[in-house]
Amino acid sequence: MTQPLHTNATPSRLVVMDIDSTLIDEEVIDLLGEASGHGDLIAGITERAMRGEIDFKQALRERVALLKGLSTDVFDRVLSQTHFTNGALDFVDECHRRGWKVGVVSGGFHEVADSLVERAHLDHCLANRLMVRDGRLTGEVDGDIVTKESKLAALRAWAQSDGVPMDRTIAIGDGANDIPMILASGIGIAFCAKPVVQQAAPHSITKRDLRLALPIIDAEDR
Secondary structure, eight states: OOOOSOOSSSOSOEEEEETBTTTBSSOHHHHHHHHHTOHHHHHHHHHHHHTTSSOHHHHHHHHHHTTTTOBTTHHHHHHHTOOBOTTHHHHHHHHHHTTOEEEEEEEEEHHHHHHHHHHHTOSEEEEEOEEEETTEEEEEESSOOOOHHHHHHHHHHHHHHHTOOGGGEEEEESSGGGHHHHHHSSEEEEESOOHHHHHHSSEEEOSSOGGGHHHHHHHHTO
16 A cells, blocks of 8 residues: 555645546436435526525525425435546545645535545535435525535635645636635635636536546645
8 A cells, every 4th residue: 555645643634626527427306306316406506506606595595495294215325326526536645645635515415415525535524414204305504504605614614723824725616606715725626616616616617537636636735
């Protein structure tokens, strides 16, 4: 096994990524929508929210309401339909080899995200939770909704807890709710992102291969 470049307890960098359409190819809420029979409607709301055209909290509540009545069995089915983005696991492994920490922030749901986090060996995760009663979704979010503000707050909190200065953080995402963390990080990268995100981000990747983030990061270290 390859030994990490950094063996000290304090990581030299922190990478924080979005999950849907970044760490994985799919939007989990859209897969849940297909299972509920409201796939096209939910996908349309998702697209508008990611372009920044409508308030994310409002958009999430509208979509989650359409999931009411789904059995919790749906999470295993949806998880089986997800695929890690090309190069995602290699990218995470290389980050860890270098002694970095890797976290994810998502407007999606812990019910699916936790399994992805375990499979990818990630260090941090922030996501929404869905309210369940008698084995079925109630159509409501359980607790606070993850927003652009809470994504940014998670980046800052994890950086502080890991002992990583903000100028040594990296944020990667594709949607409008990723812009604040992208701009606040030391290296902000739009990944196959909506136009509003590409315009805002200092760096942009347009090919679906997360390994392409490494040359961007390495160029900053020269």
